Amino acid sequence: MHRVVIVGGGAGGLELATKLGDTLGKRRQAHITLVDKCPTHVWKPLLHEVAAGSLDPATNHLEYAAQAHWHNFTFARGELVGLDRSRRSIRLAAVPDEDGGDEPLFPARELEYDTLVLAVGSTTHFFGIAGAEEHAISLDSVWQAERFRRRLLRKCAQKSDGRARGVVSPVKVVIIGAGATGVELAAELKKTAKAFRDFRLHGADERCDIHITLVEAGTRILPALSERVSEATARLLRGLGVDIMTGDSVMEVHGDRVSTRGGATFPADITVWAAGIKGPAVMELLDGLALNRLVQLNVTTSLQSETDPNVFALGDCASCLWEKGRFVPPRAQAAHQQASFMVNAIKCRIRGDALPTFSYRDLGSLVSVGSSGAVGNLMGGLVGRSMLVEGLMARAMYASLYRMHLSTISGYRRMLLDLMAHRLRRFLAPRVKLH
Template identity: 45%
Template sequence: MAERRKRIVVVGGGAAGLGLCRSLSKRFRGTHEVTLVDRNRSHVWKPLLHEIAAGALDPNLEEIGYGGHAARWGYRFFQGALERIDREKRVVVTEPLLDEDGDVLLDRHELPYDWLVLAFGGVSNDLGIPGVNEHALFLEHRVQADRFRQKLLNACLRVNAARVAGQGDATLPIVIVGGGATGVELSAELVHAARSLRSYGLEGFEAEAMRITLLEAGPRLLPALGEDVVEKVTAELRDIGVDVRTDTKVTEVRSDGVTTGDGEEIPAKLILWATGVRGDPGVESMSDLELSKLDRIVVHPTLQSVTDDRILAIGDCAHCELPGRDGPVPPRAQAANQMADHVPDVIAAVEAGRTPPNFVYRDYGALVSLSHFDAVGTLMGNIAGGRVAIEGWLARMAYNSLYRLHILSVHGKIRGTAQLIANRIGRAARPRMKLH
């Protein structure tokens, strides 16, 4: 009788989870069965969400269908949301899958595993501030980006109608809370959108009608970048009309604006909360895995859970402290991708009876795109003492290369190159803004 193939279940189809399923299927073909579990049917690369939110990108042309990707690379896809992990039976239980009318499509389901990899990311950190979850918008996945875009376009149409009717002072105030990459990039993308709307039929909409305020509680924007780069970013944002305020804490979020620590009330029709991510609080009820204070799964340096060696966690849902490093590995895309590359080595080592290797995190720097205005960043390496600040065309080229690397990682070299060519042709042929 043929030996049963071992079962690897990956929960979470973000960029790291998607690339991991492809590499696991390729490496363990014939000996392991790989299954991806995700509540959605398709994936959109997270760094594109600010462009989708501002209407600069059509998500339907960028998404990757899990079913098609699974069929192409030899793994299984199961649509469902994680409900709980039964470590004794070694099964993951998914919630019933409902359609848009609330009717059951698939009942609660159990998926057995020999190895379980948790890669479901995190959630926006509301910091315990009143009104955030009730009144703010978030930008962690495609549904939220689509929702922001629709609210943005509706608000722009109202302002345009008011201005055409003679209310020349009608404005659209937008507050973005959080001076990290998401907040900075969305601010610049919104300015570009405001300058483009007149060309798309909103004849009464002037660029200055959209008033963008970017609030950061810390002393400066983009803490992952160097001081000189941050100064340039801040100056560029202010030059294009963004009201940048640092050392400004938000103490309350209301339906019509936010209140700051010094008592100022800043009006807003749209509020975007982008103060970073934390682990999903719901994880505590899903399992008995040890969690950090921010509800991230605590793992050994090998990425194996400290509670169960057969469960690994990667990306934003993992709390990983490495020898010789202060603090846990940061919740960044490059860290998640590097963790995904490490997982197959751990599984292979354990199954061969060897000690699994420790994960090694390499910080390659950070890049920020200011829409069509500029791109800046810091690259890490063996050049100029290990840190190089770049800007302009070089930073733009480096930033665009991240997307190319993502496509190649997910689709492979041949299909990935074809996809990049198709995307380039498609972008040249379609409108620059998605207004529906």
């Protein structure tokens, strides 16, 4: 059978493996293998909720091995560390024993392929800013999001202890980068702060609140979206008490403060870096594949590597031309569209037919602003023109994006059962994780 190996179990990679497994895998027309270094999947756009404690990854994840069993593909756990294009094989590192044992959970090994799909996502781009990588937390993974949440709890406990001794001060969080991740984290943290006060975790005094400063080098927040969306979101954030500083770039990140090129200094108990992305470092180790300056794989309109027609890429790790010199943006909707395209492209490849051409449709963007709802714009492909949406309607549409993702990988029945379970947990547990 034709061997399809998909590296990366994010939104695009998992959707592709599931759809191929349900078709080609079920009919034994191809052998589908999904590779990921983690055993479980959490939708990356929700990592800001994990960081704020409003989403528990232990009850909102999907196990790759179970998904593989249900949808006729194979899951191989391991981290990609090399590619041999002449032999059409990839190398996976050994998976260490999490309890510290000498024997690995899975040994280092090789997997052979006929078609290789890279869907390894992206990692944080620190732009060489002094101290950023050492002192700032990024939100690329569940582990990093949980690391931020634990540090926030620790800082809140320390400030509460100081309040008992008569020292009243908030926990100061500086978020560098006012794209979707930075904006959504800022809004979600304000909801977390209220929950902490309600449960006396940080005292009822709002002076002991979580003080958030959002720093953006551009002239406005959400620079990738329309000015109308940016202004509406800024208005809601300021209403929540978030300080927004634009037009000044970060010069250095210290352990307790952030310095800008304009001479400003922001005290920081915790610093979050959400200012840019690039391809993972492993991309530079992949046997001479052509990359751009952001370490993304250069692909053609069929999503094939410009270097090797047997290698494809989708999602954040792919540099795909869109129109008029613009490239497909690193968004979940792009990964979803590319995964759907790749299902047909791989079927054509197996049959020996010419590959189709990928065409990206921008359906708009939605940004969650915590309890205030959401803000976004719907593009012409959906409503015939660009339209601003905000409030409860936008919030409902934002929530539906995750449900659509779940229905794609699990089916409508499992998605509805998950929704009901989620609603029940809301009644049985606090809305924010308190430990």
